[in-house]
């Protein structure tokens with residue numbers, strides 16, 4: 001039963017590795033691991049029918065190798081580097097010698113069970129730590145960690161039970177309620193481990209798709225829709241805390257000419273360069289979005305007009321500094337204005353209690369003024385274009 005479920009899971013994992021994007025790594029490893037556990041479980045079930053070296057030594061070796069393959073698969077999914085296989089081969093050789101000694105020379109299931117349970121415990125606890133240590137955990141992470149904690153408890157109970165009653169270990173194939181419970185739990189665990197990993201891979205795919213939907217693929221800046229979603233949250237925070245939010249709108253100058261001279265690819269390189277300059281200068285909490293073509297905005301939470309002006313000046317200076325990375329000289333026009341949603345914050349705000357649309361429109365108007373005044377300059381919003 002366990003063998004069949006592992007083999008079916010291996011098929012699902014191999015199939016998914018073909019369908020999922022290449023960035024979701026580790027599925028093939030987990031497919032091989034599931035296949036390994038399927039074969040190992042099949043050999044375990046043939047105990048008594050096939051020689052011991054096959055049903056004990058080979059079966060356990062395949063199981064341990066499958067743990068290693070799963071471990072490496074998880075590191076790949078987490079984007080971590082893989083260490084060389086040399087140490088693993090040495091560890092496998094040591095396990096082989098140990099199992100061969102306690103199977104063929106001095107047959108004794110107790111030390112064998114301690115070793116395999118110890119390896120299982122190391123695997124489950126290591127896996128839980130690998131998934132836990134990532135800062136931002138998703139729902140699938142908690143499910144997987146719970147499974148691993150269950151695995152740790154399972155191996156611990158097995159060690160304690162063996163220590164308490166070593167004679168019972170020798171009766172592995174004799175039906176008893178504890179033995180039945182063990183086999184059922186073991187079957188469920190093999191299957192759940194694969195499902196848990198599958199869940200993590202699907203979580204990762206989901207967040208990659210979300211990332212793609214929220215960000216412009218060329219520049220990495222947020223899309224307009226994503227900005228508007230986040231802005232709604234920032235506005236709510238600003239209202240609650242009586243803070244001021246600043247907006248810097250940026251429009252590259254003569255971009256059509258850049259495209260005409262350098263071609264579309266050259267224009268794209270300039271857009272990427274511009275975005276890199278902004279990413280380098282902004283704070284992590286600032287929202288940077290490409291609104292379309294060569295138009296960008298920066299939303300600066302908890303920032304007054306003076307602070308926003310300073311950032312615009314820094315960006316302006318960075319663009320006007322000669323770059324020696326093959327990017328042609330180019331400039332941008334800037335509009336800067338603030339918004340505040342509460343009468344308290346109105347002390348810092350130029351135009352309290354107006355709408356987000358009014359605010360964006362005023363800052364856009366400032367950009368047009370900068371263009372009309374000769375481009376490559378910063379215009380601050382100083383007068384309301386719409387009174388509320």
Ligand SMILES: Nc1nc2c(ncn2[C@@H]2O[C@H](COP(=O)(O)OP(=O)(O)OP(=O)(O)O)[C@@H](O)[C@H]2O)c(=O)[nH]1
Pocket residue numbers: 218251252253254255256257259263264265266267268271292293294371375
């Ligand atoms: N390379 C490239 N060009 C783009 C992209 N999106 C829009 N454009 C081009 O950007 C140019 C924008 O031109 P205009 O709106 O006339 O603006 P401009 O030439 O910068 O003129 P001013 O803003 O008045 O200084 C057009 O030629 C668009 O085809 C893009 O993703 N990549």
